[in-house]
Amino acid sequence: MRRACLVAALSGALALGSAPAAPVVAAAGFTTSMEVFEPGGTIHRAMVTRPAGDRAAARIARPAQVIPIETNGPSDTTFDLVVVGDGYTAGEMSTFSGHVRAAVDALFSVEPYKSYRKQFNIWQVDVVSPQSGITNDPTQGVQRNTALGSYFWCGGIERLLCTDETKANQYAAAAPDVDQVLVLANSTKYGGAGGGVATASGGNGQSTQIVEHELGHSIGGLADEYDYGDCDPAEPTKPNASALTADRMRARQAKWYRYLGRPSPDGGTVGAYQGSRYCRTGMYRPSQNSIMRTLGQPFNPPSTDAMIAGFYREAPNRAPHRQVG
Numbered sequence: 001m002r003r004a005c006l007v008a009a010l011s012g013a014l015a016l017g018s019a020p021a022a023p024v025v026a027a028a029g030f031t032t033s034m035e036v037f038e039p040g041g042t043i044h045r046a047m048v049t050r051p052a053g054d055r056a057a058a059r060i061a062r063p064a065q066v067i068p069i070e071t072n073g074p075s076d077t078t079f080d081l082v083v084v085g086d087g088y089t090a091g092e093m094s095t096f097s098g099h100v101r102a103a104v105d106a107l108f109s110v111e112p113y114k115s116y117r118k119q120f121n122i123w124q125v126d127v128v129s130p131q132s133g134i135t136n137d138p139t140q141g142v143q144r145n146t147a148l149g150s151y152f153w154c155g156g157i158e159r160l161l162c163t164d165e166t167k168a169n170q171y172a173a174a175a176p177d178v179d180q181v182l183v184l185a186n187s188t189k190y191g192g193a194g195g196g197v198a199t200a201s202g203g204n205g206q207s208t209q210i211v212e213h214e215l216g217h218s219i220g221g222l223a224d225e226y227d228y229g230d231c232d233p234a235e236p237t238k239p240n241a242s243a244l245t246a247d248r249m250r251a252r253q254a255k256w257y258r259y260l261g262r263p264s265p266d267g268g269t270v271g272a273y274q275g276s277r278y279c280r281t282g283m284y285r286p287s288q289n290s291i292m293r294t295l296g297q298p299f300n301p302p303s304t305d306a307m308i309a310g311f312y313r314e315a316p317n318r319a320p321h322r323q324v325g
């Protein structure tokens with residue numbers, strides 16, 4: 001759905017794809033806040049210093065082949081998930097295909113993705129790397145020459161998998177449209193990262209749950225519900241985080257007051273649970289646990305409906321009229 005601006009921005013780079021690489025210019029790194037996903041599903045944010053090369057104006061070596069994995073509609077009414085591979089050699093494209101299919105299967109095994117599968121187009125971008133594997137895998141110091149230069153131990157955090165986001169976007173632009181880029185790295189080591197370019201280990205089933213969480217942000221406009229990070233106590237516009245207690249929500253008929261007391265698929269009931277959106281106190285979430293707090297958990301009811309509303313925004317005439325949870 002963002003085709004116009006994204007392709008316009010990137011087509012020039014693609015057209016120049018066979019030009020020699022730009023000269024390496026020494027540049028300062030940059031510091032950015034990133035989501036870190038722990039084994040077991042816990043999520044938090046960390047300030048990470050990364051090399052300038054992770055978002056340099058690098059040019060990709062050559063356009064990549066795009067394979068439609070699933071096409072359900074025109075891109076202006078469908079969410080286009082573009083999966084780009086890194087660390088797969090020419091002889092390992094079938095491995096990459098297997099990792100893509102496993103990630104897609106995992107995504108559509110959970111609600112509301114399962115019921116709204118027809119809202120997605122899935123594109124696989126075959127990028128050939130000179131070497132197999134990922135830098136700093138299995139241990140720190142291991143170097144691999146890969147197309148996107150993905151690496152573990154980003155910012156000194158073992159499981160944080162960073163990539164050259166400029167190159168990832170350039171490769172992804174070979175797809176007809178791009179709403180979310182997922183870089184799958186050829187590794188079985190648990191890890192990944194969130195953001196406009198999400199990353200995950202292609203050979204690690206739990207890592208691909210990261211995309212379920214990231215699409216919560218990009219489709220549902222959802223807040224993170226974990227409580228570690230920089231707290232802003234102001235009332236957020238997000239549908240699943242509030243500075244209001246349950247009593248105040250009811251009194252003001254605000255936020256998810258209509259859902260209070262309903263069962264939540266995590267096993268509890270919808271309420272206002274303290275600790276959300278990087279705040280330990282003074283900020284509330286709708287359920288004890290959810291995927292916006294811990295990977296492997298379900299979306300809670302207010303978030304599920306925000307996701308469904310997001311699907312309707314994409315395709316108001318095509319979405320099935322169904323409420324999940």
Ligand SMILES: [Zn+2]
Nearest residue numbers: 035194213224
């Ligand atoms: Zn998040």
